[in-house]
Amino acid sequence: MSSNKAIVSSFVEGAPPGELADVVADIKALTISTPSLLSELGPAFQKYNEEQLATVKLPGGSQPVIVSSHSSLGGGRYFDVESSSSFAFDHATQKASSVQSYVLEGAQADLVKSTLKSLSTYVKEHFQNATYGVYPIENDSKIAIIIVANKYSPNNFWNGRWRSLYIFNPTSGALEGSIKVDVHYYEDGNVRLLTTKPVNSSVSSGSGASIAKEISGSEKKYQEELNRSFTSLSEGAFKGLRRQLPVTRQKIEWDKVASYRLGQDIGGGASRR
Structure with a gap:
């Protein structure tokens, strides 16, 4: 039973963005003989929700x-x-x-609130729809800054999530964290993109505005890296997965496709009667 619980927990923890309910429905169908198993997955659900x-x-x-x-x-x-x-x-x-x-009270309350205000401006300018938060952590000695953006399109068989998490140390000015992108495409196949970009930088003034500015710069740089990677995949690896020209080695003129006669224009030879 413990091995089954570990396997099913891994299903929960690996659920793609926006698809946890679908995974749970599948688990119910697969464990119909042991209905109590789902009630034992509390730790897995908590780990999934907090990490995602x-x-x-x-x-x-x-x-x-x-x-x-x-x-x-x-x-x-x-x-x-x-x-x-x-x-x-x-x-x-x-x-x-x-x-x-x-x-909220404590030594970092003012910094948390000023960072929230500056982060709000950045998020509204650069994300179509995102949620953000700032929290005092480690006995009020540091703050955590979080941005998460979800975009679900199950009717088109894809879902995606952007997660960025930073820890700022007011004493040293260090800003450390990571940016993660998780996209699942599952129409006539099953393709998933998982990326993680570490961030290690410093903030000179330690103000909320400076923190948001540093985050903006890091995320803009990573967005540009992703765009270049997607272009490279499209022009390289993905293109190699399909034939670039028909077997005739000639491109089809799609605006004239209605006038093509099978065996003559496409085949490249004279028609046979």
């Missing part, structure tokens, strides 16, 4: 908030600085409940 930076709308709220280990209060509760609230989160259903007031 799950976003959820609070009851009565208009903007999603982030679920992460950096915003955890323990006991299944999390907090959000922007909305000044804490909430309970069901990792299996990905639903929030029991919203309460939460007022």
Whole structure:
């Protein structure tokens, strides 16, 4: 049973963006003889949601908030600085409940709030739809900055997620973290792109505006790297997977395709009667 639990947990932890419910439905179908197994996967669901930076709308709220280990209060509760609230989160259903007031206090409160304000401007300018958060961590000695953007298109058989997580040390000015992109395309096949870009830089002034500016520069650079990589794949490896010309070694003039006569124009020879 323990080996089965480990295997099924790996299914949960490896679920592509926006497809956790589909994976759970498949698990139910595969473990119909042991229905209690799903109820034992709480740790796997929690690990998935916290690592994937799950976003959820609070009851009565208009903007999603982030679920992460950096915003955890323990006991299944999390907090959000922007909305000044804490909430309970069901990792299996990905639903929030029991919203309460939460007022941020501590040595980094002002830096957290100023970073949130500057980050808001950056995110709105560069992301079509994203959720962000800033949290004091490690006994209020550092702050965590998170940006997560989801774009789901199941009708077109693809889903994607951008995750960036940074840890800023006000004492040293060090900004360390990573940018992750996860895209799943599954129409007539199963292709998944998983990338991780480490970030190691420094912020001279240590202000919220300077932190957001450094993040903006790092993410712009990585976006440009991704664009070059996609162009290289399109012109290189992907092109090698298909024949560039028909067997006639001649390109088809698609605007004239209606006038082609099979065996003559496409075949390159005279028609036979």
